[in-house]
Amino acid sequence: MLRFLSIRLLRAALTIGLVVTFAFIVLRMSGDPALLIMSADAPPEAVAAFRKAWGLDEPLWNQYLSYFGAILHGDLGQSMRDGRPAIQLVAERIPATLALTVPALIMKIGIGIPAGIFAALHRNSFLDRAVMITAVAGFTVPSFVLGLLLVLVFAVQLGWLPSGGQEGWRHAILPIITMGAGGAAVLARFTRSAMLEVLGQPYIRTASAKGVSWRAVVRHHALPNAAIPTVTIVGFMVGSLLAGAVVVESVFSWPGVGRLLVVAVANRDLAVVQCILLLVAATMVTANIVVDLLYGFLDPRLRSGVKA
Amino acid sequence: MNLTRRGAFGLVASGAASSLILPRFALAQADNRPSITIAVQKISNSNTLEVLREQSNVGERVFFSSLWEGLIGRDWMGELKAVPELATEWTRISDSVIELKLRQGVKFHNGDEMTAEDVVFSFGSARMFGDTLPVAQGRTIQVRGEGIPTRAGRDLPAEVPAVARRSWPALERVEAVDKYTVRFHNATPDVTLEGRLSRYGSQIISRRAYVEAETWFDWARKPVTTGPYKVAEFRPDQSLTLVAHDEYWGGRPPVKQIRFVEVPEVSARINMLKTGEAQFACDIPPDQIGGIEADRKFEVQGGTILNHRLTVFDKNHPQLVDARVRRAMTHSIDRDAIVESLWSNRTEVPKGLQWPYYDDMFIADWSVPKFDQAEARRLLKEAGYKGDPIPYRLLNNYYTNQTPTAQVLVEMWNQVGLNVQIEMKENWSQILERSPTRAVRDWSNSAPFNDPVSSLVSQHGPNGQQQQVGEWSNDEMNRLSVELETGTDRARRKVVFRRMLEIAEREDPAYTVLHQNATFTAKRRDIAWKASPAFAMDFRRGNWGG
Numbered sequence: 001m002l003r004f005l006s007i008r009l010l011r012a013a014l015t016i017g018l019v020v021t022f023a024f025i026v027l028r029m030s031g032d033p034a035l036l037i038m039s040a041d042a043p044p045e046a047v048a049a050f051r052k053a054w055g056l057d058e059p060l061w062n063q064y065l066s067y068f069g070a071i072l073h074g075d076l077g078q079s080m081r082d083g084r085p086a087i088q089l090v091a092e093r094i095p096a097t098l099a100l101t102v103p104a105l106i107m108k109i110g111i112g113i114p115a116g117i118f119a120a121l122h123r124n125s126f127l128d129r130a131v132m133i134t135a136v137a138g139f140t141v142p143s144f145v146l147g148l149l150l151v152l153v154f155a156v157q158l159g160w161l162p163s164g165g166q167e168g169w170r171h172a173i174l175p176i177i178t179m180g181a182g183g184a185a186v187l188a189r190f191t192r193s194a195m196l197e198v199l200g201q202p203y204i205r206t207a208s209a210k211g212v213s214w215r216a217v218v219r220h221h222a223l224p225n226a227a228i229p230t231v232t233i234v235g236f237m238v239g240s241l242l243a244g245a246v247v248v249e250s251v252f253s254w255p256g257v258g259r260l261l262v263v264a265v266a267n268r269d270l271a272v273v274q275c276i277l278l279l280v281a282a283t284m285v286t287a288n289i290v291v292d293l294l295y296g297f298l299d300p301r302l303r304s305g306v307k308a
Numbered sequence: 309m310n311l312t313r314r315g316a317f318g319l320v321a322s323g324a325a326s327s328l329i330l331p332r333f334a335l336a337q338a339d340n341r342p343s344i345t346i347a348v349q350k351i352s353n354s355n356t357l358e359v360l361r362e363q364s365n366v367g368e369r370v371f372f373s374s375l376w377e378g379l380i381g382r383d384w385m386g387e388l389k390a391v392p393e394l395a396t397e398w399t400r401i402s403d404s405v406i407e408l409k410l411r412q413g414v415k416f417h418n419g420d421e422m423t424a425e426d427v428v429f430s431f432g433s434a435r436m437f438g439d440t441l442p443v444a445q446g447r448t449i450q451v452r453g454e455g456i457p458t459r460a461g462r463d464l465p466a467e468v469p470a471v472a473r474r475s476w477p478a479l480e481r482v483e484a485v486d487k488y489t490v491r492f493h494n495a496t497p498d499v500t501l502e503g504r505l506s507r508y509g510s511q512i513i514s515r516r517a518y519v520e521a522e523t524w525f526d527w528a529r530k531p532v533t534t535g536p537y538k539v540a541e542f543r544p545d546q547s548l549t550l551v552a553h554d555e556y557w558g559g560r561p562p563v564k565q566i567r568f569v570e571v572p573e574v575s576a577r578i579n580m581l582k583t584g585e586a587q588f589a590c591d592i593p594p595d596q597i598g599g600i601e602a603d604r605k606f607e608v609q610g611g612t613i614l615n616h617r618l619t620v621f622d623k624n625h626p627q628l629v630d631a632r633v634r635r636a637m638t639h640s641i642d643r644d645a646i647v648e649s650l651w652s653n654r655t656e657v658p659k660g661l662q663w664p665y666y667d668d669m670f671i672a673d674w675s676v677p678k679f680d681q682a683e684a685r686r687l688l689k690e691a692g693y694k695g696d697p698i699p700y701r702l703l704n705n706y707y708t709n710q711t712p713t714a715q716v717l718v719e720m721w722n723q724v725g726l727n728v729q730i731e732m733k734e735n736w737s738q739i740l741e742r743s744p745t746r747a748v749r750d751w752s753n754s755a756p757f758n759d760p761v762s763s764l765v766s767q768h769g770p771n772g773q774q775q776q777v778g779e780w781s782n783d784e785m786n787r788l789s790v791e792l793e794t795g796t797d798r799a800r801r802k803v804v805f806r807r808m809l810e811i812a813e814r815e816d817p818a819y820t821v822l823h824q825n826a827t828f829t830a831k832r833r834d835i836a837w838k839a840s841p842a843f844a845m846d847f848r849r850g851n852w853g854g
Contacts, residue, residue, distance in 0.1 A: 032737030037354060038467060042363065044776035046470035053466035081355040082544060083465075083525035148575060155583050163579040164571060166546075253571045255546040262572075263545050267353070268735070 008292060012285040019281040020071070023274055024064055032056070033268035037081055054080055067274075076278065077271025079264075086275035090257060094242065096166060097249070097256030100175050101241045107180030108187055108237060113230060115184070116191025121218065123196060131188065138185025147178040147251040164253040175252045179245060183237055190233050194226035201225070227298050235291030239284035243276060341552065343565035344835075346588040346845070347577040351570050355544035356528035359509050360436065360468045365615070365827075365843045368508065369590065370568055372844040374550055375535040376511040379408050379427065379490075380502060384840040385851055388614060388665050390506045390758065394422065394534060398505075403497035403796050408505075410488040415555040416514040417538035424484035429515035431482040431492075438469035442478045442495040464524060474766075475509045475756075497796050503757030536561040536848050546570055562852035581606060581830055588845075592828040593708055594651050600830045608830045609839035612655050614663055615754045615825040617707060619717065621817055622779040625747035627698045631816045632691035633726075637748075638677040638813070638820040640684040640724040646716055647823050650709045655826040660809050661768075661819070665758045668798060671806050676821050677814065684724040698728045700748040701739045710750060713822065740777050752825055760805045765789045768818050780818040785811045 034050040035042070051057045055066065070077060076087045119131040141149075154174060155163035162171050198204065199222055207217045237244070246258035253259075257276060264272035350366045359367070359376055373384050381393030395408040414422040429435060478495040485491055494501060504510060517532030530539045536558060537550035548568040552561040569586065571577045574593060578600060580586040592600065597608045619641075621634045628634055643657040659674045702714050714730055721728045728748060733739050739749050755763040768774050769789035775781050788804050788811075795801045812818045829839050836853050840846050 030738070031735040035736045035740065038363075042467070043470055043474035044771070044773060045474065046467040049466035049470045079355075081353075083355075083523070151576070151579050156579055159583060162585055163583050164576050165569060165580075165585070250572055251576060253569070253573075253576055255543070259545065259572075266735075 004292075005289075008289050012282075012289060015285055016278065016281045019277055020068075020274060021064075023277045024067060024270075025060075027265075027268055027270055027273055028060060028063070031268045033080055033270060036267045037269070050080075071278075076275045079269055079272050081264075081267055081269050082272075086271040089272055090260065090275050090279060093255065093257045093260045096254060097242060097245055097258060099172060100179060100245050100248065100254060100256065103172070103176045104179035104183065104245075105234075105237055105241065107176065108183035109234060110184075111180070112184035112187025113191050115188040116193075116230075117195055117218075117223070119188065119192045120195030120199065123199075128192075132192070135185040135188040135192075138181050139189070141182075143178050143182055143247050144251050146181060147174065147248060150174045150178060151251075164251075166254050171252075171254075175245070175248050175254055178251070179248050187230065187233060191226065191230050194229045195222060198222045198226045224298060228295060231291055231294050231298065235287045235294075236284075238290075239287035240280075242283050243280040339564055341562060341564035343567070344563055344588065345567045345569055345580075345586040346590060347569050347571045347580045347586040349570070349572060349574070349577070349591040351548050351568050352544070356525065357531055357539065357542060357548070358468075358528035359511050360471050361465060361528060363471060363508060365613075368843040369845055370548055370550075371511075372508075372842075373535065373846050373848055374537040374566065375531070375533055375539070377534045378506060378511045379410070380506040380510075382506055384842060384844050384846045385838065388758075388840075388842060389667075390502055394427075394512055395505075398502065401491065403499070404494040404501075405491055406501045406505075407485065407489065407491045410490065411557060412488055414534050414557045415553075416517065416534055417532045417553055418514055418517050419555070420514055420516055422512065422514075422534055423487050424490045426515045427490045427512055428482045428484050429518070430512045431476070431479065431510075435464075435513065435518060436469065436472040436476075437479075438464050440469045440473045442473075442476075442480050471509060474771075475504060475507060496794050498794070499796050499798065499801070500757065500759045500761050500793075503759050503762065506758075507756040507762070509756075537563075537566055540565070559849050561847065562849050563847050566847060578830065581832075587832050587835060589830040590827075590845075592830050594654055594826075594828065597652070597654075597828060597830075605833055606830055607833045608828050610826065610828040611839070611841065612824040612826050613842050614665075615752050616658055616661060617713075617822045617825050618661070618751045618753060618819040619822060620749050620751045620774060620779065620819045622746045622748070623816070623818075624778070625698065625744070627693065627696050628747055630691040630693075632687040633693050634817040635677070635814070636684040636687040636691070636693075636724060637721060637726060637728075638817055639680045639687070640720050640726065641677075641717060641820065641822065642679045642720060643676060643822055644679070646713055650712055650716070651823070651826065654828070655824050658821060658824045660813050660821055661753060661764055662760060662805075662809070663755050663758075663763075666755075666760060667758060669758075669760055669802055669805060671802070671809065674806070674809055681724050684726075688725055693725070695725060695727045698726065698747045699745045700728050700730050701733050701746065702730050702750065703733055703735070703739060707750060707752060707825070708827075714750070717822075742778055746779070751819065760808070761793050764805070764808055764812065765792055768812055769793075774818055780816075782811055782816050782818070785816075785818075 033054070034047045034056060038047060038050055055063060067077070076085070078084065079086050079089050082089055115131050115135070119128045122128045151163045151174060154161045161173055165171050204217060204221055207221050208214065242257055243261060245254070245256055246262060248254065249256045249258035250262060260272065261276050264276065348366065348369065351370060352362045352367055353364050354362045356362050357371070357375065359371060373381070377393050379393060379395035380390050380398070383389045383391045394411050394414055396411050398406055398408040401407050410422065410424060410427065416422060433439065478498065480493045480495045483491040483493065492501060512534060514532040518527055521527035529542045534557070536553055536556040538553045540549040540551045542548050547570065550566045552564055554560050571580060574591065574596065577586070577589040577591070578596065581589040592608055600606050600608055619637070621628055621637070623629060623634065647653060647655055647657060657676060659672070660676055662670055662674065664670050700714065700718065703710060705711050718728050718730060731745065753763050753767045766772055768780070768785070770786045785808055788808050792801055792804050792808065795804065813820065827843055831837065838851055
């Protein structure tokens with residue numbers, strides 16, 4: 001187990017390092033923060049002063065070493081636009097993002113998994129078709145289209161809900177539904193496929209032949225075995241809790257990490273972008289490790305495989 | 309009922325508290341001024357509200373005339389000419405010195421009275437210039453390269469002195485003659501001092517508030533000024549809430565609270581207007597105007613602003629070295645067709661890079677190069693142009709209608725035999741990057757004050773962006789730029805300006821003007837408010853409810 005964890009943690013550190021390095025290079029090669037933050041009309045002297053002040057006039061390798069050294073000391077840098085530590089800016093936005101992504105994740109799991117199980121248990125029936133058509137529609141409609149559609153109906157036409165902003169729980173309803181719908185659809189399809197595959201296995205027939213009730217067969221044999229692919233998808237969704245709302249936050253003017261990322265990338269606010277990517281990579285990697293551990297819990301064969 | 313001493317004291321105390329609270333509550337109840345919400349694409353690019361750092365159109369919108377005021381202001385609802393604001397009158401002492409009498413009884417947002425000390429401090433090294441020194445025009449400006457505000461906290465951001473010196477390259481000092489009189493001493497003769505006093509960045513701050521701010525950024529997010537509205541809350545990238553400054557020298561502001569909300573998507577802004585969440589929606593593209601006004605409850609206001617859209621040339625590109633090719637490009641553009649088809653005639657083709665508010669410096673008989681395809685073909689033939697590709701670096705709608713305009717231009721150039729090829733870019737540094745593929749790009753130019761120094765010299769002269777990035781230069785133009793900046797003979801200055809226009813727009817084109825820019829604001833029709841011919845939104849008494 002210790003070796004398993006050590007290998008995973010080493011891989012995680014390597015992944016995060018690669019993400020940070022890639023972001024560092026791409027951001028600096030593709031735009032000058034001085035021109036972007038101060039606008040193209042800024043006096044050349046002001047642009048030059050800005051570059052010098054932030055060390056942007058130094059060689060790239062020098063900037064990289066300084067940056068990496070600072071990270072190792074826990075310093076994720078300062079925002080060039082805001083003048084505050086990047087981590088502080090990001091931390092301020094995390095609650096707003098989680099206020100959308102966590103309920104959306106609950107909605108995805110709460111609707112997607114039962115819908116997938118239900119469709120699989122009623123395979124090829126009218127109900128199965130209805131669930132699957134809804135699911136296909138759910139994940140093929142882009143979130144910005146669904147979001148605008150919901151605003152048009154529930155805010156503009158019916159006037160029931162606000163169209164955007166973050167001033168109370170009512171403002172969160174449409175963004176949560178927009179995010180949750182697509183994810184629930186994906187989970188429903190994956191769960192249905194996994195269930196169908198498991199329901200066709202010989203051990204299911206054996207259990208039924210032994211006289212075990214269908215409900216018990218599903219609960220004790222089908223569901224645990226079908227859980228692995230579903231857990232993988234849920235793990236991915238958990239991993240994207242921090243930065244998975246970029247589009248929805250833009251459509252609904254929701255001041256979360258996603259919008260901060262868009263603005264920071266557009267302005268090449270380097271420290272903020274790198275800080276967000278670092279946190280997203282860390283969240284994703286952590287979620288993957290947890291999923292790996294859950295695999296072992298769900299399927300003892302994988303645990304023995306690790307030991308071997 | 310048992311009343312103990314402690315209980316009695318509590319009753320008295322609560323009664324006293326009530327007496328303090330109730331009248332205020334009653335006052336608040338009596339304040340029936342409206343609160344409004346304005347949906348904008350962007351509040352501030354730099355995440356600050358300091359005029360010396362946030363130098364942008366979006367900044368102009370929230371700053372003037374609500375928050376910041378200068379000694380000399382602008383007639384925002386008229387022709388944008390200079391008008392008395394915090395100074396009531398001014399006199400020229402010499403070609404390089406101007407004296408201003410301050411308006412008395414002006415209160416800052418913190419309750420302090422504005423005096424000459426505040427004016428001197430506003431134009432001092434601690435707030436504006438850092439350790440830069442005034443120098444004669446045309447020479448390199450010394451900029452301090454240290455003092456990152458985020459580290460030390462209180463230092464000026466490195467770019468602030470540079471911006472300040474760009475506005476005031478030769479300002480030597482400001483002298484407090486008495487409590488309500490100041491003198492500006494320039495190092496060189498300058499006929500544009502009055503204009504510079506009215507420009508973006510020359511506004512007055514409270515000395516005490518600036519000194520008391522814990523960090524420069526704390527100050528810059530909540531500046532204490534004299535405007536009719538003061539900052540209640542600024543949440544960068546999200547919202548800005550201004551509340552009425554009831555001690556405003558111009559009278560009690562008509563709106564209780566103005567809330568700017570940042571809504572990046574145009575459809576979301578329009579939706580907020582339609583649902584009643586916002587009373588104003590800004591940055592409306594021309595193609596949305598018809599749809600909004602189809603509902604009689606709403607109207608779209610606005611129009612041309614002090615900003616021209618240009619196509620800019622890099623004369624170092626092999627195909628553009630010959631000025632005749634650039635001249636051919638200027639003659640092959642049917643600007644009226646662009647204005648009609650993409651702007652529904654809601655803007656116009658100006659008389660080159662100048663504005664009527666230049667007054668006696670405005671050259672009324674000047675015009676952009678005539679649309680003449682035969683002339684364009686003749687010039688290309690003379691230049692021996694063989695149809696080699698000319699790259700056109702393009703941003704995706706940074707300016708309104710930018711991409712469709714570029715597509716139209718490419719077709720127009722193609723009709724005379726010019727092979728211009730669009731290259732999409734993501735940001736300005738990619739657009740300006742020095743490389744063999746830099747040839748044609750878009751730009752817009754403003755005039756921060758009513759003199760050609762503020763536009764033609766500032767943008768295309770020796771210290772202007774176009775020359776600084778190495779796209780274009782012209783020796784005669786550079787000599788004339790210095791003469792225009794320092795000359796005091798107005799007749800001669802006008803001759804110089806005309807010659808500069810001839811060089812930059814006709815003989816050796818640095819750019820060509822396409823059309824005047826315009827901005828549109830959608831609003832509820834029943835709100836009596838008018839848009840100004842600028843980005844600035846005026847919510848003072850004279851422009852509300854009348």
